[in-house]
Amino acid sequence: MSVPAVFLDRDGVLNVYLPGDYVKTVAELALLPGAGASVAELNALGFPVFVISNQQGVAKGLMTQANLDAVDAALHAGVSEAGGTITKSYYCVHHGQDGCDCRKPAGGMIRAAAREFDLDLAASVFVGDTETDALAARDAGVGAFVLVLSGKFAGRPEVAADLAIFPRPPDFVCADLREAVDWITRL
Numbered sequence: 001m002s003v004p005a006v007f008l009d010r011d012g013v014l015n016v017y018l019p020g021d022y023v024k025t026v027a028e029l030a031l032l033p034g035a036g037a038s039v040a041e042l043n044a045l046g047f048p049v050f051v052i053s054n055q056q057g058v059a060k061g062l063m064t065q066a067n068l069d070a071v072d073a074a075l076h077a078g079v080s081e082a083g084g085t086i087t088k089s090y091y092c093v094h095h096g097q098d099g100c101d102c103r104k105p106a107g108g109m110i111r112a113a114a115r116e117f118d119l120d121l122a123a124s125v126f127v128g129d130t131e132t133d134a135l136a137a138r139d140a141g142v143g144a145f146v147l148v149l150s151g152k153f154a155g156r157p158e159v160a161a162d163l164a165i166f167p168r169p170p171d172f173v174c175a176d177l178r179e180a181v182d183w184i185t186r187l
Contacts, residue, residue, distance in 0.1 A: 004123035010053040012129035012151015022057035036082025051089035058093035107140025150176040
């Protein structure tokens, strides 16, 4: 039987967003306050949690696949220390112009998770900090999109109402993952 899930972008949702840069090493990874506990709360509610993230820094040669794997392992460990579990991380490491189905705004990574784990996408939620997150969620048929203002649009809540950026407005706009979890618990 299909189960609903929560999909999370990585940078700006779980860890500190580095404008114009990539988290290339474990030393550059800094979890946002409450991120691990928020994942733990989602798990306690019965949601498997997945990371869905573009990381073209690998294709650009700014980091290696081994660097990305180490950062991902550290992310999982940091969340685990707070009692949470990320079921699996999906990363697109291709150049933006490669035209792959996995790179957001395409929903390929989400659909791959749904196939692998028998997920009910229509009953699922995507929490992200960018318009490409919203577009990927919509492309894959995810039921709700929550925009957090802890990443790309930090301090700019008015952007959520900009239809040029979000042709379909987010279902909810909040400060961070903690507030997103509060909203998800009311669904």
